[in-house]
Amino acid sequence: MAAACVAFFLAAVLAAAAGGEAAIVEHTFVVSQMKLDQLCNDTLVTVVNGQFPGPTIEVTEGDSVVVHVVNKSPNGVTIHWHGVKQQLNCWADGPAMITQCPIQPNKNFTYRFNVTGQEGTLWWHAHVSCLRATVHGALIIRPRSGPGSYPFPKPYKEIPLVLGEWWDTDLLELERKLANGEMKEVPTSSTINGKLGAFNNCSGVIEDDYILNVEHGKTYLLRIVNAALHAEFYLKIAGHIFTVVAADANYVKPYTMDLIAISPGETVDVLVVADAPPGKYYMVAMTVPSQWIVEEPLMNTLVISRGIIHYNNTSKGSENTPVLSPELPVDDMGNISFYFHGNLTSLRMPSVPTSIDERIFIDVDQGYICKEGESPCRTAVTRMNNISFQLPTSVPLLQAHYYNNISTSISMVREFPSSPPNIEFNRGNTMKATSMRRVRYNTTLEIVFQGPPGETSYLNPMHLHGHDFFILAQGIGEYDPNKDVHTYNLVDPPVRNVALVPRFGWTAIRFVARNPGVWFLHCHLEKHVPSGMATVFVVEDGPTLDTSLPPPPTDYPTCDGQSNKVSYE
Structure with missing residues (x-):
């Protein structure tokens, strides 16, 4: 058994020894297509276990979860466990071509992860194309000491x-x-x-x-x-x-x-x-x-x-x-x-880091690129700091990172910048690339997301995989670093995994990168993901074995030349 599986079950045993009641919660997800009769139409949809929404996973804090995914649909699929931190377990995070190849038709893959140190409502969903519209369900984590210990x-x-x-x-x-x-x-x-x-x-x-x-x-x-x-x-x-x-x-x-x-x-x-x-x-x-x-x-x-x-x-x-x-x-x-x-x-006074190692300013907006033979450029894309994200086509970023061959196995890689090319919003100079930013272990980052402040704007719910973060402030208009920093809530800011950038405004977040792996940062509006509003944080290993990413599981999916099933082109 691979080291990752050994580490997973060792964590489960240790949790059981500490709490006395921790369990392994096991599910089988059969992904298939079925027709649902809605609004006088039999619509063919992809579902899990014949349900829409899919089954609810209910666990207790400290439990370990095992989900066997059996793909009986005609398309590749992955499952993302939205909000689960996946500490030292990036292989189970789920976004297609970021952490894994899709599970191909008639293939299986087993996700294994712990839910330590988290309580409340999360959810799971497909992370391939638009399939999450019907492939999703709730994930409920109750307190170890029972519902009587809720702070309400x-x-x-x-x-x-x-x-x-x-x-x-x-x-x-x-x-x-x-x-x-x-x-x-x-x-x-x-x-x-x-x-x-x-x-x-x-x-x-x-x-x-x-x-x-x-x-x-x-x-x-x-x-x-x-x-x-x-x-x-x-x-x-x-x-x-x-x-x-x-x-x-x-x-x-x-x-x-x-x-x-x-x-x-x-x-x-x-x-x-x-x-x-x-x-x-x-x-x-x-x-x-x-x-x-x-x-x-x-x-x-x-x-x-x-x-x-x-x-x-x-x-x-x-x-x-x-x-x-x-x-x-x-x-x-x-x-x-x-x-x-x-x-x-926040109800529980968090310890907000006050020393910042890196500050990143991100424009989240729309631009245009030229397709072959097109002039002027009219193909609308979304972008972050003028880069429209392009998924890898043959090797997942996590796999390439782990084996230290990103530069040779993935084309169009570009380092994600700390700021846009210029602060003024513009509709030109959009680059298509697989953007990523390397971050040292234990780095404290502050990110300001700036939405379009002009006459046309849209909300952007920005989701970071593998981490929670503090939402320090939000505002309308253009962010002013000299003025708006004084509005930060450093006492009891909410802790979230989605930061909503308001229409015509901005949002500031802060977090510590203590989870080695490759973590997707993207807008959770589906129309903004394939069109490019995303990037990747590559959090490097820490100095010890228990701060370093373990090897992939033995049944880690391979693309087998089928990456076109998730390509956005």
Whole structure:
């Protein structure tokens, strides 16, 4: 057995010895295609175990997870365990051609990882093309000492609430369009736990609402996941209030509000007390356009799905009363997300590093490149510091890094710069490259993401694999290093794995690179990934064996000449 597997099971044994109750949680994921009848169409989709969303993985902090992925679909696939830190275990992280080749049709691969030092709601999803639209599910990590040790009132029940999108189209074709700059595709509907909701109908056939049955007076923990490809969601329940208690599997100081803003890739945990008069209440998930133009802020059609909160002890006489609907925001919607994220602070006072080793300023915007014979350049791409990321085509970056042959096995490699070529936003000079930045072990980095501050802008939920980070501040307009540094929260900043860069604004984060490996940094809007809004941090080994990346597992997938199944070209 390879050293990586030995290290994995040794960690499991040590965890069991320390806690006395740690377990190995084992699942089998069969990836296959099936037809789902939605909106009068039989749409062929890729799913796990015949479910949409896929199965929820439930573990206790300190457990080890083993997931056998059996690929019975016609396309290569990988699974990313979104938010799991994968300490010394980059091989199990999952992004295609970053840490591994895809698992080819009729092939298997087993992911093994620990969930030590993390509690709360995370999720898993495919990390090949647009397949995560239907290949995804929740990952719940409960405290080792039980639900009674939550830093908030123990809930009566815990409910995973996966918000997503329904695409009545071929997802691989959608990926091809996005990679070629065709970024105006929109989903047919949004979904709540796979249900499209009765707002949608076709030829008189109304889609099912998601129904949550509750008991009056009981408290419910909603574990909300935004699994959508493109949409930020605003979630609201008529007659009820949310108490936010966690985000991205990190506890926050509780605060109450009647609306949740959650961007693609994020998770939010909220308490809801069923204290309204018995009856039925609509839960509405409304998409918010990712791209805004000042003169035309609602340039994309809003997509709404709904569920129903149904009180079990509702009297028969009140069953026929109308379902109450929440009042939805229609004005100033961009500011709702900004203030929601700005209200988050950490419950457990973190130790924020004050000494910075490297500062990186990243423009996240759009540019253009020339295809052969094209003049002027009209192919739209997204980019970071004027580099539009290109996936490797034959060897995963992690494999090339481990065997020290990146320069010889991967073409178009370029060092990712600390700042854009110039601070002024421009639409030219875009380079297509496999950009990467080498970082010494134990380096403290501060990154400022700057979104387009002009008349056209869009939100960018930036996800860093393998690390949590402190979100120090956010702002509207162009970042001013002399002024805005004084707004940093160095006392109780929220700890996240997704940093939302607001429309027309910026966000500053800070983290310590103590996890050797190759870690993807990318926007979690799917339309921005194949078009290039990504880069890679290569965290070098530390000075000891237990700060160095172990070798790959024995069943590590090989490309076998099939890398074209994930190529964005």
